[in-house]
Amino acid sequence: MLKSSRFTKGMISFFTEVGxxxxxxxxxxxxxxxxxxxxxxxxxxxxxxxNRSLLLVGVTGFILxxxxxxxxxxxxxxxxxxxxxxxxxxxxxxxxxxxxxxALICAGRIGSGIxxxxxxxxxxxxIDAMEVSGTNPFKxxxxxxxxxTTLMLPILVIFGDFIALxxxxxxxxxxxxxxxxxxxxxxFDSLNFSDxxxxxxxxxxxxxxxxxxxxYKGYNSKKGTAGVGQASxxxxxxxxxxxFVIDFIxxxxxxxxxx
Amino acid sequence: xxxxxxxxxxxxxxxPVIEIKDLYKSFGNLKVLNGFNLKxxxxxxxxLMGKSGSGKSxxxxxxxxxxxxxxxxxxxxxxxxxxxxxxxxxELRTEIGFLFQGSALYDSMTVRENLEFPMRRHTNKVDLxxxxxxxxxxxxxxxxxxxxxxxxxELSGGMQRxxxxxxALILKPKIILYDEPTTGLDPITAKEIILLMMSIQKxxxxxxxxxxHDVDCARVISNRMILLLNGIxxxxxxxxxxxxxxxxxxxxxxx
Ligand SMILES: Nc1ncnc2c1ncn2[C@@H]1O[C@H](COP(=O)(O)OP(=O)(O)O)[C@@H](O)[C@H]1O
Ligand SMILES: [Mg+2]
Numbered sequence: 128m129l130k131s132s133r134f135t136k137g138m139i140s141f142f143t144e145v146g147x148x149x150x151x152x153x154x155x156x157x158x159x160x161x162x163x164x165x166x167x168x169x170x171x172x173x174x175x176x177x178n179r180s181l182l183l184v185g186v187t188g189f190i191l192x193x194x195x196x197x198x199x200x201x202x203x204x205x206x207x208x209x210x211x212x213x214x215x216x217x218x219x220x221x222x223x224x225x226x227x228x229x230a231l232i233c234a235g236r237i238g239s240g241i242x243x244x245x246x247x248x249x250x251x252x253x254i255d256a257m258e259v260s261g262t263n264p265f266k267x268x269x270x271x272x273x274x275x276t277t278l279m280l281p282i283l284v285i286f287g288d289f290i291a292l293x294x295x296x297x298x299x300x301x302x303x304x305x306x307x308x309x310x311x312x313x314x315f316d317s318l319n320f321s322d323x324x325x326x327x328x329x330x331x332x333x334x335x336x337x338x339x340x341x342x343y344k345g346y347n348s349k350k351g352t353a354g355v356g357q358a359s360x361x362x363x364x365x366x367x368x369x370x371f372v373i374d375f376i377x378x379x380x381x382x383x384x385x386x
Numbered sequence: 387x388x389x390x391x392x393x394x395x396x397x398x399x400x401x402p403v404i405e406i407k408d409l410y411k412s413f414g415n416l417k418v419l420n421g422f423n424l425k426x427x428x429x430x431x432x433x434l435m436g437k438s439g440s441g442k443s444x445x446x447x448x449x450x451x452x453x454x455x456x457x458x459x460x461x462x463x464x465x466x467x468x469x470x471x472x473x474x475x476x477e478l479r480t481e482i483g484f485l486f487q488g489s490a491l492y493d494s495m496t497v498r499e500n501l502e503f504p505m506r507r508h509t510n511k512v513d514l515x516x517x518x519x520x521x522x523x524x525x526x527x528x529x530x531x532x533x534x535x536x537x538x539x540e541l542s543g544g545m546q547r548x549x550x551x552x553x554a555l556i557l558k559p560k561i562i563l564y565d566e567p568t569t570g571l572d573p574i575t576a577k578e579i580i581l582l583m584m585s586i587q588k589x590x591x592x593x594x595x596x597x598x599h600d601v602d603c604a605r606v607i608s609n610r611m612i613l614l615l616n617g618i619x620x621x622x623x624x625x626x627x628x629x630x631x632x633x634x635x636x637x638x639x640x641x
Contacts (some may be wrong), residue, residue: 247493248492253491253492253493255447256486256492258452261504262477262503324523365608
């Protein structure tokens, strides 16, 4: 009895939260199309996000490509299929591993940053101050950030994928004396439209999720400094979960389409 | 202060610029405001005193439309703020300066950008060519023109409060609301802020509502006082009247 009531409570609070996030997203879609548009702030956010995560995404991507290739080489060699390396690596990285890993990294880097920043602005009444001075804080802070993550994540993923392939090519060059040119020729031969398009569409949704949850948690942060930490932490945890859900849905849908 | 009194005497029949009637606000079971009333007259310095957590900030947030009261009416400069559309409310807000409890400077912007911020959307009230002049003028009236390109984090608490004050008066409001202007400052800096508030009063001829629990601040600056207790305006009068009251609950405020 006790167990079930606790479970019910948990479910109720979960669905309440989902409802609140949905409302928040609804407000985003209402306000994103209404004037005035905070273009300068959007550019500033895009620049900041790119600037802050480019190195991290690059390093992660490089190691990802390196490790992935090193690990798969022996198996492929065993089957005498070493020549398949570029196509295997590129398909798995571009389709799945790249977007998911880089989105997770960005959830940690960008999502938590947004949660902490908006949370501290809420706690120190900066959001109220904006409202009082006639600027819609939702539009100025939230709309620009969600748009920025939605636009920047695909770019970061493409960049990270490319660096990962570079890492993989380096391993092939050293271990298998495959030239970079040959490697990338094979990569582009094996990558289809049907690999790239769904993967890229997916990353827009990843970016949207990172911005949405980060902003939701920060904007509705509770009073006190503890609230800021909670907002930032919760942003990462919930975003990561949401990323996997979106990924599952995306794979499911593209599976239907390309059956 | 004398000037303010003259200012009142020039208006034999001063009209209220703010009128709050029967304000109720609760959070769940916590009843914060329980039928609160307040009238701020033109040119007046009204001090609102109350214990920490008694609902002073809640009241002032209802007043500026940041929070919606459960019931009651709030009139500012003849407008019922609960009935205004967003745009009308924003326009009315240009007539009201608000000094937040913790300064609330935008910490990702320089002092200059902080002061320019209120002018972004109120281009009908200010000529955009003059923003630089206005920023400088406001900073000069708080004695901080040299800090114009610094970030808030580079300023001391007292300087932050001054910049926040400059930001509150950049649009030359008719009313300034001060939420605990001296809290968190050392006594000397607090005194400086009080003097600054009085000089601003003189220069801009504003009506002020000052929330504080600083007795010294109340003594120096108030024309009239209201004590907030249990969610209502428990007592009203001049500083002299209230500080010599026999009511122990009123007495407690002046200890
Ligand atoms: N947004 C809110 N949600 C719930 N409770 C609140 C909220 N804002 C204020 N309160 C509560 O209302 C009471 C009055 O708060 P406040 O007006 O900030 O006090 P003060 O008089 O010190 O400014 C406090 O008990 C506070 O916890
Ligand atoms: Mg307060």
